Amino acid sequence: MHTRKIQLPADFSWQACLKQLDRNALEPLHRVSEGIWQKVLVLDEHPHLFYIGADEDTIEIATEDDLKDQSWREVEQWVKTSLDLDRNLTEFYQMAESDPILGPIVRQHRGLRLIRIPDLFETLIWCIIGQQINLAFAYQLKSRLVRTFGGHHLLAGQTWYTFPKPEALSDLDPAELKIMQFSRRKVEYIQEIAQQFLSGDLSQQELEQLNDPLAIRERLVKVRGIGDWTANYAMMRCLGLPNALPVGDAGLHQAIRKALDLDRKPTPSEVRAAADPWKGWESYATYYLWQSLS
DNA sequence: ATCCAGGAAGGCG
DNA sequence: CGCCTTCATGGA
Numbered sequence: 302m303h304t305r306k307i308q309l310p311a312d313f314s315w316q317a318c319l320k321q322l323d324r325n326a327l328e329p330l331h332r333v334s335e336g337i338w339q340k341v342l343v344l345d346e347h348p349h350l351f352y353i354g355a356d357e358d359t360i361e362i363a364t365e366d367d368l369k370d371q372s373w374r375e376v377e378q379w380v381k382t383s384l385d386l387d388r389n390l391t392e393f394y395q396m397a398e399s400d401p402i403l404g405p406i407v408r409q410h411r412g413l414r415l416i417r418i419p420d421l422f423e424t425l426i427w428c429i430i431g432q433q434i435n436l437a438f439a440y441q442l443k444s445r446l447v448r449t450f451g452g453h454h455l456l457a458g459q460t461w462y463t464f465p466k467p468e469a470l471s472d473l474d475p476a477e478l479k480i481m482q483f484s485r486r487k488v489e490y491i492q493e494i495a496q497q498f499l500s501g502d503l504s505q506q507e508l509e510q511l512n513d514p515l516a517i518r519e520r521l522v523k524v525r526g527i528g529d530w531t532a533n534y535a536m537m538r539c540l541g542l543p544n545a546l547p548v549g550d551a552g553l554h555q556a557i558r559k560a561l562d563l564d565r566k567p568t569p570s571e572v573r574a575a576a577d578p579w580k581g582w583e584s585y586a587t588y589y590l591w592q593s594l595s
Numbered sequence: 596a597t598c599c600a601g602g603a604a605g606g607c608g
Numbered sequence: 609c610g611c612c613t614t615c616a617t618g619g620a
Contacts, residue, residue, distance in 0.1 A: 432602040438618060439601080484615050486604080528603045552601040591601070 305373055307360040307380060312390040314412025315355035321416050324595060327440040329447040329462045341454050341461035342379060344372040348454040350461065353380060360384070365457075385414040385541065393582045400578050402560040403586055406593045415588045417538055421505035422498050423464045424539040425524075428531040429490045430483075445481040446470075470495035490526025497524065505539075514542055537584035546583035548572050556590035 315336075323333035331340040338353040349372075352363040362380055381387060394411070397403040418424045430446070431439040450470055452463035470491055478488045497503035503524060511517050514536065521532040529549060536545035547553060554566040557575050561567070567575065579586040 428601090429603095431600095433600065434602090434616075435600040435618065437600095438616090441617095479616095482617065484617090486615055490603085526603070530602055534601075547601075550601050551599080555601090587601095594601090 302363050302365060303367060304361055304363045305377060307362070307377060307386065309355065309358050309360060310386055310389065312394065312412055313384075313386070313414065314410075315360075317410055317413035318384060318416060321413065321592070325436070325440045327444045329444045329451070330464060341456060341463060342376060343452065343463055344368070344375055348452070348456065348461070348463070349376075350454075350456040351376060360386075379419055382419045382541070383417055385417055388414070388541075388543075390585070393585050396578065396582060397586070397589075402557060402575055403579070403589060406556075406560070406589050410589055410592050413589065413592065415537065415585055417541060419539070420464065421508065421535065421539050422467055422494070424535050425494055425527065425531065426464075426470070426491055428534050429487055429494070429526055432487070432531070442481065442483060446483075449477075449481070467495040467498035471499050487526075493525055494527075508540065514544065517542070537587065542584060544581055544583045546576055546579075546587060548576075550587070552591050552594055553587055556593050559593065560590075 319333055319336065319338065322328075322331065322338055331338060333339070336354060340351050340353065341348050342351060343349075349364050349366045349368065354361050354363070360380060362376060368376070394407060397407040418427065426446075427439075427443060430442045434442075447462045447464060450465035452465075454461045454463065473488055473492050475485060475488050479485070483491075494503070508517050508520060511520065517536060517540065518529075518532045521527050521535060522529065527535075530547045533545040533547040534550075536542040537547075548569055553572065557563075557567045557572060558565070561575070576583055576586065
């Protein structure tokens with residue numbers, strides 16, 4: 302077994318992160334077993350199975366395969382991004398301590414990192430899938446899509462799936478997707494986004510170079526199927542922007558309603574008022590509030 | 596049965 | 609601009 306270690310930052314709880322990674326049994330892109338996060342990454346066109354674990358102050362990444370230094374760098378970067386390890390949460394916890402909504406939730410989940418999806422294409426397709434339906438159903442759809450159009454890899458006696466590439470989703474048969482219970486509209490959105498990634502009209506690199514949150518949001522919502530919610534979701538879960546707030550999010554509404562003991566969902570201005578003290582940390586605030594629901 | 600889910604587009608006035 | 613309907617299904 303070959304291994305690499307990454308030093309952990311302060312305010313990190315492996316258990317809290319694992320719980321989040323293991324929140325749905327239908328998740329097709331990784332497994333969590335006995336405190337180990339298992340994931341297949343394709344590096345240099347070859348699939349490799351990684352076992353990711355942690356002790357008090359270190360993350361350890363292990364694989365049976367002998368990797369080039371360049372590949373190891375990619376894996377380490379992928380893990381750092383996925384677990385948002387470069388983020389210093391001191392300010393967030395200071396702010397949350399005195400916040401009536403965040404306070405109790407943050408104390409309960411302290412050390413949880415915002416689990417990111419490093420790939421923008423995967424993030425956007427996951428958003429399209431999840432629009433307007435409950436999470437359980439969304440995971441069913443994702444599982445079917447990944448098993449049908451994603452990569453299959455037999456490693457260590459198990460089948461591992463990787464997310465479909467744009468070319469696998471750019472020419473879909475609507476009838477096939479209908480059997481998989483996708484709405485016709487979602488098939489159109491997915492296919493059009495895949496085509497734009499394939500042609501290069503839309504790319505992760507282009508958005509990362511923009512650097513200005515407003516410009517990024519503006520670019521994203523030009524794409525059919527991407528509205529305010531999806532743009533903000535992608536900014537927080539993929540691009541790592543700290544201040545994305547999906548104001549219309551049903552989960553956010555539910556969490557605020559619960560925390561403030563309202564008998565109805567909050568109005569947009571109530572959401573903004575609640576979020577005012579979170580300035581600069583809206584992404585983490587939203588992510589922690591989602592935890593309060595499960 | 597009815598309503599809402601980690602929404603968005605398109606039509607209307 | 610704001611409001612209304614449609615899309616598909618499942619769980620409460």
